[in-house]
Amino acid sequence: MKTPKRSYYNQKRSFSKRILIIPIVVICLTVLMFFQWTRIQLAFKGYSLTEQNMILKLDDEEIKSFLNNDKINSLESWNELENENHYQEYAYYQKLHSQLSKKDVIAYIDTFYQKYYDKLKELNYSDDVLCQMMKKAQLSDFEYITKQNLNYQQTKSYLDITGVIYTDLKAYIDSQKQPLEAVLSISYPFINSQNKVNRTYQIINPDSLATIIKKGFQIASDYIPNDLVTPNIIFSQDCTNRQLRKEASEALELMAQDASKENLHLAIKSAYRSYQEQKDIYDEYHQKYDQVTADSLVAIPGSSEHQLGLGVDLTSQSVIDGEWRFFGDTPEYKWVVANAHRYGYILRYPSHNSKMTGTTNEPWHFRYVGKEIAKIIHDNNWTLEEYVLHYGLGSDCLITK
Known part of the structure; x- marks a missing residue:
């Protein structure tokens, strides 16, 4: 009878020991998780052990940023080159400028970060503002701002204006003009062609419907709109350039349909042209005329609205049939x-403001800008x-020369 009793107490003590082990295990796991919680969070985000080690070497604020933002793909690849561990900034800048190595x-x-960041922070530029500026700012722009000691309070009214040129910021401030007027008159005086072209700009986002392209403003020679389509409309027999951007094409189709209801039949003589096609035309005109005359008659390569896929040369069935000689004399015009x-179209080069x-x-030359701007x-x-x-x-825009 005693043996079972001892067995019962032994079992009870053994069970009690097991019960005591549970809180010890919980405490150990809690301590482990406390010290490894960040690593666990990074693992859940998909970072490898090597990438976790890279991140955990950073300061607390940077680690927190990794936890609060989307995973950076191929983080390890940045360590293939010598760097200063600004991993998130590398990823951000590469996303903005994917063409860069x-x-x-x-x-x-x-x-x-070595040369300009601390000084810019002293000048009250926030990280968010600096990130926005990085979309187009060269290192020389940051050098200019820091050397000129231009603080954010002085420059903020200009920074959000499309086309701001950072190395002109002091000139804007000194001009005491309204911000938009300062930017346009100082950096782009040749928007008005009566003013001399003193710079050439590369247009960064030529897909914008409001892009102005002319002497002094150029798009890349390899730029091709990614939404070119062929309008369902009449074409002149010699028309070899039949495409427009989709939105411009659909608008032109509708305009032609409405014109036809009044027995007026529009046709395309020329639409999208590549850089090379524009160059061929440009060279041909310069063989026939002096430079001043030729430049007034044909856009230089890279500065043609036809390359945007938004410019179209119109004619009419009545001209094609020989009823009229010039489109500008027709009822269709x-x-x-x-x-x-x-x-959404405008007559791009009217006679009253050449x-x-x-x-x-x-x-004959019409330009699609969208209904709001066209109205x-x-x-x-206006032009x-x-x-x-x-x-x-x-x-x-970016200055090219």
Whole structure:
């Protein structure tokens, strides 16, 4: 009878010991999780053990940023090159400038932090503002701002203006003009073609419908709109350039359909042209005419609205059939001039303001800008240049020379 009793007590003591082990295990796990919780969180985000080790070497604020933001892909690859561990900044800048190599990205970011970051913070530029500026700022721009001691309070009213040139900031401030007027008059005086072209700009985002392109403003030679389509419309027999951007194409189709209801039949003579096609035309004109005349008749390569896929040269069935010699004399032309804005188009080079546009009258050349902008231009009897001078540039720019 005693043996079972001892067995019972032994079992009870054994069970009690097991019970005591549970809180000890819980405490151990809690301590482990306390010290490894960050690593666990990083693992849940998908970071490898090597990447976790890279991140955990950073300061607390940077680690917190990794935890609060989306996972950076291929984090390990940054360590293939010597760097200063600004991993999130590398990823951000590479996303903005995908054409750059990792080596160039690291060089930009590391130099920025070595030379300019602390001084810019002293000048009250926040991290968010600096990130926005990095979309187009060169290191030389940050050098200029720090050397000129331009604090954020002085520059903030200019920084959000499309087309701001950072190395012109002091000139803007000194001019005491309203911010938009300062940016346009100082950095882009040749929007008005009566002013001399003193710089050439590369247009950063030529997909914008409000992009102004002319002498002094260029797009890359390899730029091709990614939404080119062929409009369902009449083409002249010699038309080899039949595509437009999708939105412009659909608007032109609708305009042609409405014109046909009045027995007026529009046709395309030329639409999208590549850089090389524009160069061929440019070279041909320069063989026939002197440079001043040729430049007034044809856009230089890289500065043609046709390359944007938004410019179109119109004609009519009546011209094709020989009823009229010039499109500018036809009833179709008169109808288009009166109604184009309803479809988002403007007569790009009107006869009344060739000094502003820098191009002689082209009654055949129409430009798609969208209904809102087209209505403003039509109602004010403006050119696109005058619209830009009132409302600002549609695309950001970088100085090329």
